[in-house]
Amino acid sequence: MKAKMQWIEEGYKMFSHRGPEGIKIEKLAREVGINKSSFYHHFADVEIFTEHLLEHHLGHIIQLAEKEKQATNLDELIEIFIQHKTDLLFNRYLRVHRNNPRFLKYLITTNEIAGNAILNIWAQILELEENSYLARLVLKLSVENFFLQITDKTINQKWLKDYFNQLKTMVREFKKNNHK
Template sequence: MGSKTDSLGNWLTLGYELFSEEGHEGLQVERLSRILGKNKSGFYHFFGDKDVYLEQLMQLHLANEERLIPEFVELAQIDRRFVELMVAHKQTILFQTQLVKNRDVKLFQDTFQQVHQMVEAAIEPAWVRYLGISEEVAMRYWRLIRDTFYARVTLESFNQEWVAGFVKEARLILHEAQKDSTPD
């Protein structure tokens, strides 16, 4: 027989997965309980209501991102290792994507901002080296590329080939823009 913590963890693990794939619309208590093969009363026993559940999912997301940050900090360059990290942490990144897509919900916006600050600080040195431009311009471009990534990525497209192509395209666009802006 599983412990109380295991059961609580099952609700959160499933919710994290569904949120990553479908957003908060995929989190109906009845659906969660059906998938887990548990009674809906278990959900209310652990969480009381859906708002508490969502708050705990956001805390889980922050913890997942905090575990990812040291790996970003260690990157010397935006390269194959960066792409591998992105793909290895696909669910966490897709969760963040759902926060962006549903940022009209204050809890989601606040969580997105917390994560964004951590990730941006961690990725900045490698991103600046990758682009070979000033820190200020590189980070302004990072935000633009980040938002474009969130707008374009899907559960189906999120794989090593797609991410590598996206990163390469981001660099190419910047270098083409630089060439176009230099006087002849």
């Protein structure tokens, strides 16, 4: 079982940084330090392996969502995002390759889980506690933009804080202009 998890964890990192086309069995075998016949013993083919990666990702998103529910401020949320950088990058590739029905299925599921979990802190950060409908709309619109922009380098304290501050400014301007 240990070898199987090594394959999955290393494959998960590979997918997160290079997407599905970045999964190369020979390179993966070198990274894991196990010969590639072990891969075929555990998974038979890349399709089955990918399904394991998707399930692994779902488990990580459930963990991420639990932490998001516990966040009480922006700094805590940013720290959670930094801790789950690989998961966010994996999700980015699901989004990029959502024309694949399996990826789309997991993208929809993970977005629903994480989106529902983050909504309270999201509304608080954007000062929209009184309007959860608007908070959900802003979340839906900004998620696409967020995943278009994130990279291994941008998921850091400064970039994330700037990103959220830009969203806060935008929401404040909308609210201000709505009252005129």
